[in-house]
Amino acid sequence: MSLLLAASQDLYIYTTSTGCDVALPAQPILEFATPLMAESAAWWVQLLITYARALQFFIYLRYTMQFFIHISPYDGGFVETLYNLPMWYISLWRGFLPNIGGIDLGLMLGPWVLERTENLLQQLIIIDPDGIQY
Numbered sequence: 001m002s003l004l005l006a007a008s009q010d011l012y013i014y015t016t017s018t019g020c021d022v023a024l025p026a027q028p029i030l031e032f033a034t035p036l037m038a039e040s041a042a043w044w045v046q047l048l049i050t051y052a053r054a055l056q057f058f059i060y061l062r063y064t065m066q067f068f069i070h071i072s073p074y075d076g077g078f079v080e081t082l083y084n085l086p087m088w089y090i091s092l093w094r095g096f097l098p099n100i101g102g103i104d105l106g107l108m109l110g111p112w113v114l115e116r117t118e119n120l121l122q123q124l125i126i127i128d129p130d131g132i133q134y
Helices: 002-008 035-067 078-084 087-093 106-123
Strands: 011-015 021-025 029-031 125-127
Touching (some): 021 125, 029 035, 035 087, 035 106, 035 125, 087 106
Parallel strands (some): 029 125
Antiparallel strands (some): 011 021
């Protein structure tokens, strides 16, 4: 099935700034002037993807800890640290959408936006003028 999907994926010819023709899938492309810049941009993209995944993990861990009554996130120590790690991101979305039945829907929007951002970063194609992908 994966071979069929790979074969049916539309490729198009992208011409780099130096005139090289490269067959690439129809995804966002970032072309950099030097291989060093392309390599460092790819490193930053991977770092952002890793950071987004870690932040998602800590957000879901915080939401899971809220369901267990016997775990108090306010008694100090390691549990409080885990509970407060994603607080800066959660506070961006708190009160963004109205409450429905006592549930703040903005808190559901934050992880969704984080996941969509991660997917967009994964789809980026980073190339240098010679057409080498990073």
